[in-house]
Amino acid sequence: MSRFSFSRWGAIVRKEFIQLRRDRITFAMIVVVPIMQIAVFGFAINADPRHLPTAVVRAEQSEFTRSLVAALEHSTYFDVVEELPDEEAAREALARGRVQFVLNIPADFTVRLLRGERPAILLEADATDPAATGMALGAVQPLVSAVLAKDLRGPHAALENEPPAFEIRVHRLYNPENITRYNIVPGLMGVILTMTMVMMTAMAITRERERGTMENLLATPVLPLEVMTGKIVPYVAIGLVQATIILVTSHWIFGVPFLGSPVALYFATLLFIACNLTVGITLSSLATSQLQAMQMATFYFLPNILLSGFMFPYAGMPRWARWLAQLLPLTHFNRIVRGIVLKGNTFADMVPHLWPLALFMLVVMGIATRFYRRTLD
Amino acid sequence: MSDPRTRELAIAVRGLNKFFDEKHVVRDLSLEVRRGEIFGFLGPNGSGKTTSIRMMCGLLTPDSGSGTCLGYDILREADAIRRRVGYMTQRFSYWEDLTIRENLDFVARLYEMPQRTRVVDEALERLGLAARQHQLTATLSGGWKQRLALAACMLHEPELLLLDEPTAGVDPNARRNFWEELHRLAARGISVLVSTHYMDEAERCHKLAYIANGRLLAQGPVDEVVRFQGLSTYSVRGEGVTTLASQLERMPGVDQTVAFGSVLHVTGRDAAALEASLRELAASRPDVQIERIETSLEDVFIHLVAHASEDAGGGS
Ligand SMILES: Nc1ncnc2c1ncn2[C@@H]1O[C@H](COP(=O)(O)OP(=O)(O)OP(=O)(O)O)[C@@H](O)[C@H]1O
Ligand SMILES: [Mg+2]
Numbered sequence: 197m198s199r200f201s202f203s204r205w206g207a208i209v210r211k212e213f214i215q216l217r218r219d220r221i222t223f224a225m226i227v228v229v230p231i232m233q234i235a236v237f238g239f240a241i242n243a244d245p246r247h248l249p250t251a252v253v254r255a256e257q258s259e260f261t262r263s264l265v266a267a268l269e270h271s272t273y274f275d276v277v278e279e280l281p282d283e284e285a286a287r288e289a290l291a292r293g294r295v296q297f298v299l300n301i302p303a304d305f306t307v308r309l310l311r312g313e314r315p316a317i318l319l320e321a322d323a324t325d326p327a328a329t330g331m332a333l334g335a336v337q338p339l340v341s342a343v344l345a346k347d348l349r350g351p352h353a354a355l356e357n358e359p360p361a362f363e364i365r366v367h368r369l370y371n372p373e374n375i376t377r378y379n380i381v382p383g384l385m386g387v388i389l390t391m392t393m394v395m396m397t398a399m400a401i402t403r404e405r406e407r408g409t410m411e412n413l414l415a416t417p418v419l420p421l422e423v424m425t426g427k428i429v430p431y432v433a434i435g436l437v438q439a440t441i442i443l444v445t446s447h448w449i450f451g452v453p454f455l456g457s458p459v460a461l462y463f464a465t466l467l468f469i470a471c472n473l474t475v476g477i478t479l480s481s482l483a484t485s486q487l488q489a490m491q492m493a494t495f496y497f498l499p500n501i502l503l504s505g506f507m508f509p510y511a512g513m514p515r516w517a518r519w520l521a522q523l524l525p526l527t528h529f530n531r532i533v534r535g536i537v538l539k540g541n542t543f544a545d546m547v548p549h550l551w552p553l554a555l556f557m558l559v560v561m562g563i564a565t566r567f568y569r570r571t572l573d
Numbered sequence: 574m575s576d577p578r579t580r581e582l583a584i585a586v587r588g589l590n591k592f593f594d595e596k597h598v599v600r601d602l603s604l605e606v607r608r609g610e611i612f613g614f615l616g617p618n619g620s621g622k623t624t625s626i627r628m629m630c631g632l633l634t635p636d637s638g639s640g641t642c643l644g645y646d647i648l649r650e651a652d653a654i655r656r657r658v659g660y661m662t663q664r665f666s667y668w669e670d671l672t673i674r675e676n677l678d679f680v681a682r683l684y685e686m687p688q689r690t691r692v693v694d695e696a697l698e699r700l701g702l703a704a705r706q707h708q709l710t711a712t713l714s715g716g717w718k719q720r721l722a723l724a725a726c727m728l729h730e731p732e733l734l735l736l737d738e739p740t741a742g743v744d745p746n747a748r749r750n751f752w753e754e755l756h757r758l759a760a761r762g763i764s765v766l767v768s769t770h771y772m773d774e775a776e777r778c779h780k781l782a783y784i785a786n787g788r789l790l791a792q793g794p795v796d797e798v799v800r801f802q803g804l805s806t807y808s809v810r811g812e813g814v815t816t817l818a819s820q821l822e823r824m825p826g827v828d829q830t831v832a833f834g835s836v837l838h839v840t841g842r843d844a845a846a847l848e849a850s851l852r853e854l855a856a857s858r859p860d861v862q863i864e865r866i867e868t869s870l871e872d873v874f875i876h877l878v879a880h881a882s883e884d885a886g887g888g889s
Contacts, residue, residue: 201685203682203685204682204683204685206682207679207682207683210679210682211668211671211675211679214671214675215668215670215671218670218709219670407666407669408662408664408665408666409666409667409668411627411632411662411664411666412660412662412666412667413683414632415630415632415655415658415660415662416655416680416683416684417652417655417656417683417684417685418683
């Protein structure tokens with residue numbers, strides 16, 4: 197047996213890059229797919245709905261409460277469509293879906309406010325569709341501050357200092373998990389990487405077989421390991437570019453926070469890319485045509501996207517589905533990404549999800565080398 | 574490999590068999606190709622030529638049989654064989670989305686050749702493609718692709734060339750140049766196994782093997798292959814002789830008739846019976862000229878195919 201040669205490996209890498217550069221469609225896919233997906237999830241699906249039907253339960257009428265309701269309407273997020281007598285009527289309106297929000301102002305609000313007791317206003321939200329309520333809820337707090345700044349002048353100016361003179365308690369009903377696009381956009385990273393990495397590698401290797409060029413490669417001294425690893429290098433680069441595009445757009449365009457360390461994130465991303473590439477290689481060994489490779493990639497992609505917690509909350513799935521989800525790399529990667537991006541998790545926090553990724557990669561790599569055909573048989 | 578016999582043999586395989594599922598594609602193939610020899614590999618479509626060549630260079634594993642290529646075992650030492658053999662696939666198998674130069678350069682890198690730039694430059698010069706070296710390979714015509722493939726598989730100066738129909742679709746002039754080049758290589762001690770469907774090419778080989786239905790039917794130098802079949806051939810020339818073919822084929826001693834324009838080649842194994850039949854024909858048709866000629870390679874091959882299908886029980 198001859199040894200791994202870096203110059204032959206380099207020749208394969210070089211050739212892949214040249215071919216990739218000429219393949220305009222693939223090249224466009226690399227850049228356009230993540231941007232398009234983010235745009236779809238960020239703008240179209242998770243749009244910023246306004247004029248949401250709102251009811252008010254007002255136990256007292258005062259200058260403050262009138263200003264507050266006016267300000268709500270003024271924000272264009274809320275349309276006050278009903279005045280309701282009590283809490284019971286409010287719950288019913290929410291349950292029936294007549295309104296999306298109920299603003300509940302308690303009886304002695306003004307008196308307690310003036311006494312400086314920091315009274316609470318309750319904003320109840322029908323959060324079944326978090327996309328519909330998320331933005332509106334986000335708008336409430338600054339709104340209230342603005343009302344206070346305007347009205348608490350003159351004799352009441354003393355009340356306008358930290359902490360705010362009253363608080364708004366937001367109460368989300370029906371969907372405590374409250375998936376918002378903060379959650380979805382980082383999740384997209386794993387989804388896009390799975391889709392492009394698996395499909396591209398599977399097709400890149402099957403393409404050589406379909407076009408007959410594999411026969412030529414096999415007849416030269418190049419080793420299968422050199423071909424496989426050489427062919428995936430450009431895709432590792434592509435994966436990192438895609439991850440960067442997603443992170444940058446989600447942070448700068450959609451304002452998704454980035455709390456953790458980028459180094460930790462890129463480390464996890466590399467491992468995840470490696471997982472997907474081994475899957476792609478395995479599929480390419482089984483497929484005889486590019487079409488088959490694509491079908492297999494889709495077959496792998498579907499359970500990943502459905503069970504990984506990207507589309508549906510993991511906690512809401514039955515036990516068997518959760519067990520299955522544990523086997524999928526995307527499940528673990530989603531948690532890692534959300535942990536780093538949204539919670540500022542560190543390496544130590546990632547470990548429970550890193551080792552399943554590493555294990556998955558090793559097992560699939562074993563399968564890939566077993567199935568890889570050194571000959572044309 | 575100390576056996577001196579395998580040293581002077583470029584290819585020596587014994588009893589190769591290959592099945593695809595139930596289909597027996599190569600049957601007990603034994604071949605010997607000497608160093609510096611141009612060995613022609615002939616046979617009808619689907620007879621197993623490509624499959625045999627693939628087994629010789631380690632691309633397919635034979636189901637049984639053994640052999641050596643340049644003294645290396647085809648089963649265990651495929652790596653060593655790959656470095657010393659140039660294999661040109663039947664179907665064009667270079668990268669169409671690379672330029673001509675990039676293809677040659679890639680091949681040179683895979684063989685880790687020193688002085689890569691010079692080697693590639695020279696190959697382009699010899700090919701006459703230096704001016705078009707930055708053109709995408711996909712834009713070449715079929716014949717030019719074929720010539721590029723040939724140049725690419727000879728780039729690393731292999732000791733043995735396995736060429737699977739290298740001149741299919743190549744114009745006559747380029748074909749002649751190509752064969753002159755092959756003879757020059759052979760004179761330098763490089764061995765060549767070349768499959769072809771062209772009779773003129775077959776006649777330019779030092780030795781031939783003819784295979785049909787995966788079975789080797791004849792092997793040896795051209796004149797020997799012809800002589801060995803013990804065939805007699807007559808040409809029948811005249812107005813509308815081609816219509817005589819079916820009548821002739823029913824006569825004793827006539828095994829086959831092949832039309833070449835207004836000439837009919839009539840061939841048979843039983844020389845006496847054939848002569849008697851033709852004398853009979855001459856008596857009834859004084860207008861035709863009948864003349865004994867040398868049996869051509871083509872007559873022999875047509876004869877061999879007809880026989881192979883008889884042996885296999887009526888055809889493939
Ligand atoms: N990968 C394969 N799987 C199944 N059958 C195959 C495969 N490759 C070849 N065959 C069959 O093996 C037989 C011999 O094929 P092969 O390509 O060796 O013929 P050939 O002599 O090269 O023909 P041609 O002159 O047309 O190139 C054919 O019947 C073909 O259908
Ligand atoms: Mg063939």
